[in-house]
Amino acid sequence: MTGASTQPLAQAADATKRYGSFTAVDQVSLSVAPGEIVGLLGANGAGKTTLIKMLLGLTPPTSGTVAMFGRTPSRATRAQLGYVPQGLGLWSTMTVQENITFAATAFRADPHPPLPAALEAARDHLVGDIGLGLQRQLAFTIALAHHPRLLILDEPTSGVDPLSRARLWDTVHEQADGGTGILVTTHYMQEAEQCDRLMLMSHGREVATGSETDIIGDTTATQVGCDDWSAAFTALSAAGLPVTLAGRRVRLADTETDKIRAVLTEAGITADIHEVPATLEEKMTILDHDG
Secondary structure, three states: OOOOOOOOOEEEEEEEEEEOOEEEEEEEEEEEOOOOEEEEEOOOOOOHHHHHHHHHOOOOOOEEEEEEOOEOOOHHHHOOEEEEOOOOOOOOOOEHHHHHHHHHHHHOOOOOOOOOHHHHHOOOOEHHHOOHHHHHHHHHHHHHOOOOOEEEEEOOOOOOOHHHHHHHHHHHHHHHHOOOEEEEEEOOHHHHHHOOEEEEEEOOEEEEEEOHHHHHOOOEEEEEEOOOHHHHHHHHHHOOOOEEEEOOEEEEEOOOHHHHHHHHHHOOOOOEEEEEEOOHHHHHHHHHHHO
């Protein structure tokens, strides 16, 4: 993490958003400093996108406060940020260059920025005719063209192949190294190691904050080995236990071995059961299960 100032670029304090009787975000606090990559993790529907919309000023909080660059979010503050939404915010019936020119006009940026070779070759193609990987590269290019102080990425690697995902994260790290603050949402738990700090959300609430090691703590998991892994998974899931799959390995986090063995015995399943270190995804499963 770089950057001389530690003044938050984006901040939420007990931010809550209700839609009628439904609470989408419930008293969540968050901050992003210059040069810091903050990962906002959680399953679909956890409240990540709603929190981002409040930070952007696209929807006001029902209670609590949000700020960007120390001020109430506004058109002026949004001029200093780069934003890649889930839907990418591109015009599919316009060419790559037309999308760039449109955004450059709005942000007073360079309408002809250098592009990766594959995107350069597609400059005159309609965005709807290029692949998702190139579309995401284009969205990143547009978001960065005006050199924002803060970059907000909502599920930026969703649906792309592993190589494209790695390249997008290279771009994220380059921006952070230059002092840009970054808030990134993802439901890919393996991307957590790319972040300086994490906040996990579940059912609209903040359930854990800190590094990956901090969040996992001393939580352990139990691995179940048997010939019919599918039957074991089904039986344990039906019993309401926090079960996950790692390939064909059935795993349960923070669950008593005796309870696992009892469920499997009742289902007529013989298995080898032993304790292993928990993963972040398993910790998230526990937090979701408890919520």
